[in-house]
Amino acid sequence: MLREDVTEAIRAAVFEELASVGYARMSIEGIARRAGVGKTAVYRRWRSKLHLVLDIVSALAVQGLPAPDTGSLEDDLRLLYEVTSRALRHPLASQILPDLQAEAARNPDMAEAVQKALRDGQEGVASKILVAAEQRGEIRAGHDDELALDLISGPLYWRSVVIRSPKLPKGYLGALARATAEAIKAL
């Protein structure tokens, strides 16, 4: 019964509001205003701001990304970094991510949704890359998998989101992939 175009307009407005003012400052009124929609239309679909955002974040998690499989750990990492780096360059992502993360530090439901989204995205791909390298015998089995995941995901996130470096120097991703592959092989 609910009109799908209205629903979609609301979803889009949430993304924009999230990016421009953040979760805490975001209001239902503001979302409806930006979507060109009555508050009623929003409340008819979601009970609260939290439900609304949780629903959207959870929807993001569903998209299972294909893992690269070049036959070499370093090249797999390189490809992963290029995809991730391009995603993080979007202002939408780099504004929203730390915001959701800050909210997750306070709200267990939000934390669960964000972690699930991470696991299905970045961490999932990284994990597949690791398993492939292990089967290939390129890295040792039995090491701390979580540590390896941290080594893979940490540096680029730190650089892009924490340090907030506007753009990466040429050759950065390649050098990062090489260094990370070395680190994991040394585990």
Added chain:
Amino acid sequence: MLREDVTEAIRAAVFEELASVGYARMSIEGIARRAGVGKTAVYRRWRSKLHLVLDIVSALAVQGLPAPDTGSLEDDLRLLYEVTSRALRHPLASQILPDLQAEAARNPDMAEAVQKALRDGQEGVASKILVAAEQRGEIRAGHDDELALDLISGPLYWRSVVIRSPKLPKGYLGALARATAEAIKAL
């Protein structure tokens, strides 16, 4: 003329408010309430919430931490990680950090203050460790220093703040230091 104990009570209240509700939701009224102080006392010292928080964050940046100097890159990193890890275990830090970071994504002044605090803290120590290792000939000169800094700081931040792992398995920091040292030597 302003009473120092009142000023200190306000500063402490800001930390607590920041940790419990976050920057965006934090209000001057709430701070004054928690500090057991009139709003007047706050406005007499700072013009706005932003000035207040910027002042406090900037004050944090001043504390120059001593860099470890064991004569080995891996051991230096290990010590750095132990200090950092202990700091991040404090709920205060791990709640406030992502929050300030999210705010920094929207406010250039906040971004500058946070980056300065980082540079004077974590990044500063890491940088000194790198220079020492370079002089020792343990790592090559002329590589991308910023990449090395990302390799050092990224993984532990990712694990502690993003993944929000409650506690690290035994031996994690040691293995991380070893792997990171390998990665940097491979640059």
Added chain:
DNA sequence: TCACGACGGAACGGTCCCGTCCCACCGGAC
């Protein structure tokens, strides 16, 4: 002893948002 200034507290008008309710409208199903 006295004056000054910072203090906590309370109130001000104003703004924004909450969640609910009611309205007139309109498009699709029957």
Added chain:
DNA sequence: GTCCGGTGGGACGGGACCGTTCCGTCGTGA
């Protein structure tokens, strides 16, 4: 052609803060 339900819009009482202003109190330095 007539309903019916979602729609945008607007109004609602209530609540939280804003930043300012005014109190009466209290400590301190002259």
